[in-house]
Amino acid sequence: MPDLGNYAFAVLAAWGATLVLMGFLLALTLVQARRARYALALAEERIAARVQPKAAEGA
Amino acid sequence: MSIWEFANPRNFMRISGRMLPWFAALAVLTLATGLIWGFFFTPDDYKQGATVKILFIHVPAAMMAINAWIMMLVTSLIWVIRRHHVSALAARAAAPAGLTFTLIALVTGALWGQPMWNTWWEWDPRLTSFLILCLFYLGYIALWSAIEDPEAAADLTGILCIVGSVFAVLSRYAVKFWNQGLHQDSTILKVGEEDPLDVAYYVPLVISIVGFVFFFIVIVLLRTRMLIRARRLIALEARERVG
Numbered sequence: 628m629p630d631l632g633n634y635a636f637a638v639l640a641a642w643g644a645t646l647v648l649m650g651f652l653l654a655l656t657l658v659q660a661r662r663a664r665y666a667l668a669l670a671e672e673r674i675a676a677r678v679q680p681k682a683a684e685g686a
Numbered sequence: 687m688s689i690w691e692f693a694n695p696r697n698f699m700r701i702s703g704r705m706l707p708w709f710a711a712l713a714v715l716t717l718a719t720g721l722i723w724g725f726f727f728t729p730d731d732y733k734q735g736a737t738v739k740i741l742f743i744h745v746p747a748a749m750m751a752i753n754a755w756i757m758m759l760v761t762s763l764i765w766v767i768r769r770h771h772v773s774a775l776a777a778r779a780a781a782p783a784g785l786t787f788t789l790i791a792l793v794t795g796a797l798w799g800q801p802m803w804n805t806w807w808e809w810d811p812r813l814t815s816f817l818i819l820c821l822f823y824l825g826y827i828a829l830w831s832a833i834e835d836p837e838a839a840a841d842l843t844g845i846l847c848i849v850g851s852v853f854a855v856l857s858r859y860a861v862k863f864w865n866q867g868l869h870q871d872s873t874i875l876k877v878g879e880e881d882p883l884d885v886a887y888y889v890p891l892v893i894s895i896v897g898f899v900f901f902f903i904v905i906v907l908l909r910t911r912m913l914i915r916a917r918r919l920i921a922l923e924a925r926e927r928v929g
Contacts, residue, residue, distance in 0.1 A: 629726060631736040637801050638739050641794040642725065645743040648793075649901065652786045656908045663915040670922045 693770040695914050702907045709907065713900035720894030728886055740798045742891055746898035747790035748857075751819065754784030754902060755847070755854035758826075762844035772910065774840035775917070777847065778830050779909030783902050785823035792816060812869040815857040822850035836917065 631638050691697045724742030731738035758780050764773040795813065796806045826846055833839035
């Protein structure tokens with residue numbers, strides 16, 4: 628750890644705030660992306676399950 | 687490969703899916719190198735002491751805050767002129783990243799300003815234009831959320847983006863337009879001039895900037911992919927309701 632002297636608060640607070648904000652943005656993006664992928668996969672499965680019996684009836 | 691291939695959502699998902707791991711790896715590599723070098727292995731400045739370490743996060747964040755808006759402007763113009771949905775979604779995807787960078791620039795700037803200027807805030811041209819840019823980001827995100835029809839939302843946010851670009855440009859050149867504030871002019875491009883940025887800071891700073899650029903690209907790609915999926919889900923559900 629470098630010696631920050633009298634400026635330890637300013638430097639550590641600035642770096643801490645930056646890492647927290649960037650980490651929050653990344654985490655939020657990953658969670659939202661996962662939710663969207665999961666919801667779409669569920670909908671596609673549901674539609675596929677509904678289409679397959681109809682196709683079988685048609686045959 | 688033409689850039690217009692990205693206009694097709696299916697192509698965008700395929701190509702961006704292949705590119706994402708590479709951009710993520712480059713972001714981790716450059717951010718880790720630039721930030722660790724900047725924090726642990728740079729000397730104190732003869733004027734500013736240890737606060738110079740804030741340089742490695744403040745400058746890249748401020749640059750990306752402006753560049754994100756410029757990117758949103760370009761993609762919004764593509765939407766307005768060519769009506770490519772992916773470009774409108776890419777603009778929307780970039781806004782939270784731009785807002786985050788603007789907040790980082792404002793917070794780190796205040797924390798740096800307090801020991802150096804003896805004040806957290808000053809109605810200086812660059813600081814004020816950055817605050818207005820931050821409000822534009824908030825307004826842009828709120829406008830997207832407030833309008834249900836995605837095409838109308840893309841149109842209106844596109845217009846807001848064009849108006850806000852005036853402040854993005856002002857933020858960059860404010861210190862040149864009004865030479866009366868506390869904020870200094872950029873020192874990155876002052877090679878060969880009086881009081882340039884020392885090479886001990888220059889190299890890690892450039893690596894940090896590159897890291898922030900890759901981080902931004904990763905966030906935009908992830909969020910655009912997420913928005914494309916969300917839009918496909920809405921279309922599927924609408925089709926389900928009808929048939």
